[in-house]
Amino acid sequence: MSSTSTGSSVSAPPAPKNAVDRFFKISERGSTIxxxxxxxxxxxxxxxxxxxxxxxxxxxxxxxxxxxxxxxDGPNIPMIAATTALVAGVMSILMGVVANFPLALAAGLGLNxxxxxxxxxxPDMTWADAMGIVVLEGLIILVLVLTGFREAVFRAVPMxxxxxxxxxxxxxxxxxxxxxxxxxxxPFSQATPVELGIGGSLGSWPLLVFVFGLFLAIIxxxxxxxxxxxxxxxxxxxxxxxxxxxxxxxxxxxxNPGGWELNVPALPDSVVAAPDFSLLGQFSLFGSIxxxxxxxxxxxxxxxxxxxxxDTMGTMVAVGGEAGxxxxxxxxxxxxxxxxxxxxxxxxxxxxxxxSNTSYVESAAGxxxxxxxxxxxxxxxxxxxxxxxxxxxxxxxxxxAATPALVVVGFLMVMQVSGIDWKNFEVAxxxxxxxxxxxxxxxxxxxxxxxxxxxxxIKLAMGKIRQVHPLMWVAxxxxxxxxxxxxxxxxxxx
Numbered sequence: 001m002s003s004t005s006t007g008s009s010v011s012a013p014p015a016p017k018n019a020v021d022r023f024f025k026i027s028e029r030g031s032t033i034x035x036x037x038x039x040x041x042x043x044x045x046x047x048x049x050x051x052x053x054x055x056x057x058x059x060x061x062x063x064x065x066x067x068x069x070x071x072x073d074g075p076n077i078p079m080i081a082a083t084t085a086l087v088a089g090v091m092s093i094l095m096g097v098v099a100n101f102p103l104a105l106a107a108g109l110g111l112n113x114x115x116x117x118x119x120x121x122x123p124d125m126t127w128a129d130a131m132g133i134v135v136l137e138g139l140i141i142l143v144l145v146l147t148g149f150r151e152a153v154f155r156a157v158p159m160x161x162x163x164x165x166x167x168x169x170x171x172x173x174x175x176x177x178x179x180x181x182x183x184x185x186x187p188f189s190q191a192t193p194v195e196l197g198i199g200g201s202l203g204s205w206p207l208l209v210f211v212f213g214l215f216l217a218i219i220x221x222x223x224x225x226x227x228x229x230x231x232x233x234x235x236x237x238x239x240x241x242x243x244x245x246x247x248x249x250x251x252x253x254x255x256n257p258g259g260w261e262l263n264v265p266a267l268p269d270s271v272v273a274a275p276d277f278s279l280l281g282q283f284s285l286f287g288s289i290x291x292x293x294x295x296x297x298x299x300x301x302x303x304x305x306x307x308x309x310x311d312t313m314g315t316m317v318a319v320g321g322e323a324g325x326x327x328x329x330x331x332x333x334x335x336x337x338x339x340x341x342x343x344x345x346x347x348x349x350x351x352x353x354x355x356s357n358t359s360y361v362e363s364a365a366g367x368x369x370x371x372x373x374x375x376x377x378x379x380x381x382x383x384x385x386x387x388x389x390x391x392x393x394x395x396x397x398x399x400x401a402a403t404p405a406l407v408v409v410g411f412l413m414v415m416q417v418s419g420i421d422w423k424n425f426e427v428a429x430x431x432x433x434x435x436x437x438x439x440x441x442x443x444x445x446x447x448x449x450x451x452x453x454x455x456x457x458i459k460l461a462m463g464k465i466r467q468v469h470p471l472m473w474v475a476x477x478x479x480x481x482x483x484x485x486x487x488x489x490x491x492x493x494x
Contacts, residue, residue, distance in 0.1 A: 024100055029372040039371025040379025043104050045227035047362040049405050051387055052397050054107040055080035058355055061116050064125035070279055078391035082275035087352040089384030091345040096374030099337040102367050103319050104380040105345045108358035109409055110169040114444045115355045119300055124291045131283035131350045137304045138347025145339040156471035161451050163419045164431035168438035168447045170413025175439040177406025180399045181210040182261045204258030205243045206400045209236055213404035229405045236401035240265040261399040268392040275388040279353040299482040303445040308358055312342045315359040323367045430455035449479035
């Protein structure tokens with residue numbers, strides 16, 4: 001906020017107090033070092049749930065060869081948690097120093113679901129191949145930023161379709177959370193595709209822990225409590241440990257359908273441990289091409305790129321608006337530097353084998369607490385680096401305690417649905433197909449492809465071909481090839 005003085009037109013910005021103040025322009029933006037540090041910590045606590053959730057998403061699913069991320073006979077949650085925190089810490093610090101913007105980064109929810117369920121799980125694909133696709137996506141976005149091509153890509157996809165992609169991913173994330181918690185599951189009778197709990201009942205302690213965590217997160221967020229999601233995860237984990245200690249419920253098996261879905265909650269032998277960063281560098285840049293073909297690789301890179309690129313654009317504008325840092329054109333300061341760091345973060349996430357890293361809209365929590373400069377992002381990054389030594393704590397968190405966050409984040413993403421003009425069939429139908437096919441087909445790529453193709457087909461049928469950007473035609477051809485890849489292979493004898 002600016003102040004005016006009597007008899008003076010505009011107050012000059014206060015002189016910087018020290019080198020840190022001068023470098024980050026703290027006083028110039030009406031903040032203080034203490035405010036920036038506090039804001040950075042608030043941002044960390046509002047987004048640190050990713051240290052728990054990212055390993056549970058990418059670390060518990062086998063790739064196309066039946067292997068877990070990082071190797072081994074089962075999930076290596078602590079290793080993935082440590083590397084997730086490391087990459088997030090480094091990239092958040094880089095954002096603060098290079099772009100001087102209060103925007104923190106970490107493995108993107110939604111993007112990690114794409115990598116896990118739509119890429120790594122494809123036949124013959126390995127986790128290294130999947131992470132190579134993430135690196136490619138980050139490098140391509142970096143080229144788009146450096147060449148100024150980002151505006152062309154941004155204009156190519158209609159705004160309603162961009163919104164629908166975010167909404168669809170939100171529904172997909174929420175559905176994953178409900179399924180992973182066992183709140184929604186395939187019935188033993190298979191009379192319906194899914195059912196509520198066990199035989200339509202929530203009659204198990206793990207499910208009640210999930211419900212407790214979900215309502216706690218909702219209530220805390222409604223009351224605008226900072227760190228609501230993290231508080232809900234920690235509280236639900238404590239409750240789960242108590243429930244297991246008293247009830248001896250055990251893990252879920254066919255004979256024990258009411259058991260814990262993934263890991264049985266229990267106190268770890270130690271709280272602090274030397275972090276294992278063995279995941280770093282475990283990616284194959286072009287290995288996916290010989291596994292699924294160049295056309296499929298191009299489509300997958302495009303799918304991840306669309307979600308990553310446009311999410312970042314919206315996030316930086318939202319955070320900049322909250323901080324009052326946007327210019328008259330609605331652009332934040334040092335826009336190019338922000339996008340460069342975000343692009344590098346996407347590639348760094350793949351190189352670190354923890355999925356694409358992206359800007360977090362939770363940074364707005366720190367901004368709401370007063371953060372205005374990159375010092376807040378540096379503070380958030382340092383907090384993430386310190387968290388790498390606490391990975392044993394992650395291994396005791398059961399799905400039922402962590403997955404309420406997925407449902408809540410899904411809800412936040414679905415709120416954007418109001419930005420779609422549902423009375424205009426030309427955009428409403430493609431948006432609808434994008435949204436519903438993501439969770440119903442359990443594939444984000446399918447949802448995006450259906451939306452793009454239907455948009456172009458409807459415009460063509462309406463005689464409005466000039467309203468279709470050339471890049472949308474290219475995307476349509478690629479998606480058609482993707483959906484018909486098996487018949488095409490058979491036709492070509494591949």
